[in-house]
Each structure stands twice: as structure tokens, then as C-alpha cells.
Amino acid sequence: MLRLDCLRSIYSELERCLVITIMGAVAAELQSLGHRPNFFYLQHAMGLASSTGLGLALCLPDQKVIVFDGDGSLLMNLGGLSTMARYRPKNLVHVVFDNESLLSVGGFPTATGTGTDLDGIARAAGVPSVSTVRSVESFTKVVKDAIHGNELTTIIAKVEAKERGPCLRKVGNWDPWSLRRWC
Ligand SMILES: Cc1ncc(C[n+]2csc(CCOP(=O)(O)OP(=O)(O)O)c2C)c(N)n1
Numbered sequence: 001m002l003r004l005d006c007l008r009s010i011y012s013e014l015e016r017c018l019v020i021t022i023m024g025a026v027a028a029e030l031q032s033l034g035h036r037p038n039f040f041y042l043q044h045a046m047g048l049a050s051s052t053g054l055g056l057a058l059c060l061p062d063q064k065v066i067v068f069d070g071d072g073s074l075l076m077n078l079g080g081l082s083t084m085a086r087y088r089p090k091n092l093v094h095v096v097f098d099n100e101s102l103l104s105v106g107g108f109p110t111a112t113g114t115g116t117d118l119d120g121i122a123r124a125a126g127v128p129s130v131s132t133v134r135s136v137e138s139f140t141k142v143v144k145d146a147i148h149g150n151e152l153t154t155i156i157a158k159v160e161a162k163e164r165g166p167c168l169r170k171v172g173n174w175d176p177w178s179l180r181r182w183c
């Protein structure tokens with residue numbers, strides 16, 4: 001499945017969430033669907049989108065927070081999972097787009113392509129709800145359930161290592177490629 005199709009399938013649900021993304025392709029793809037003032041594209045600080053989301057979720061307990069993470073980013077900050085699990089805010093949804101690649105910087109393979117199991121690591125860290133999805137239908141269901149639910153959730157979405165470049169259209173004054181350059 002393609003990440004852009006996943007993002008499109010839950011885009012309408014994001015209106016009521018604070019949304020944090022990693023840098024690069026994820027940010028550009030989300031922005032290409034239409035920027036909203038509640039979207040924050042964390043630049044440069046690889047691995048720290050989940051920590052940023054954790055801080056926001058703890059400070060704003062009545063606000064649903066959703067983080068769009070990447071496999072390479074999460075692998076740089078595995079300790080973030082145990083901190084998330086320790087505080088387990090009920091209003092945090094952590095989505096990891098696992099394309100087994102550092103796609104935004106040229107597609108170098110990551111350890112999830114050679115056996116590292118992020119689902120297992122999240123469970124062992126103590127995240128109370130963890131799932132892995134491989135179809136857009138399953139993705140839509142688990143993300144909607146998590147947004148409407150009341151439990152810290154990590155969702156590993158196995159996606160193709162493909163960026164939907166041609167789909168990145170300018171939305172108003174916003175240019176997704178300006179975000180794509182800030183890796
Ligand atoms: C500390 C640090 N190292 C390296 C980079 C360069 N960098 C930007 S995006 C990226 C790859 C991110 O991989 P992943 O989280 O899997 O997302 P994907 O690009 O696959 O969507 C890298 C290495 C950075 N921004 N910060």
C-alpha cells in the first residue's frame with residue numbers, strides 16, 4: 001500500500017487532532033492533500049516527532065494528538081517508545097509508516113527490512129495497544145478506532161518505499177516541495 005493513500009483515507013479525521021509529522025516525504029505528502037493550521041511538520045529533528053507528540057499529549061490531555069513517524073526515525077529514538085509507554089497518554093496515536101527505507105534521503109535500507117520488528121519492540125516497551133497493518137482498509141479502521149478510542153496506540157503501517165512525487169500539488173500558497181527539501 002502507498003502512504004499517500006493511507007493519509008488520504010483518514011484526512012477528514014485529522015481536523016480535530018493535533019498532527020505532528022517527521023520531516024521529508026511524509027510531511028510533503030500530507031501537505032499536498034491540503035495544509036491545515038493544526039498540522040506541524042517537524043523539520044530536521046529526526047526521531048523526535050514521537051517525543052514532540054508525547055509532550056503535547058501530556059500538556060493538552062483533552063486534545064487528541066496524532067504523530068506520523070517513519071521507520072528510520074523511530075529506529076533512531078527507540079527509547080522514545082518506553083517513555084511513551086511509561087506515561088501512556090490516552091490521547092496519543094502514534095502511526096509509523098514503515099517502508100523499510102530512509103526514503104527521503106535516497107532510499108537506503110533500514111533494519112526493518114532485515115528483521116527488526118517495530119511492532120514487537122513497541123509491545124515490549126509497554127505500549128498498551130499495538131497493531132501492524134498492510135492494507136488501506138485496515139489502516140483506516142485502526143487509525144479511526146485509535147482516534148476515537150481512549151488508549152495510547154502505536155500503529156505500524158507497512159507501506160511501499162515509493163514517494164508520490166507527481167501527486168504533490170501546490171495548495172494555495174503552499175508548496176509541498178518546500179517541505180520536502182527540509183530533511
Ligand atoms: C539526526 C539526523 N540524521 C539524518 C537526517 C537526514 N534525514 C532526513 S529524513 C531521513 C530519513 C527518514 O527516514 P524515515 O523516518 O524512515 O522516513 P522516510 O524518509 O522513509 O519517509 C534522514 C536520514 C536528519 N534529518 N537528522
Ligand SMILES: [Mg+2]
Pocket residue numbers: 070071072097098099100101102103
Ligand atoms: Mg522510512
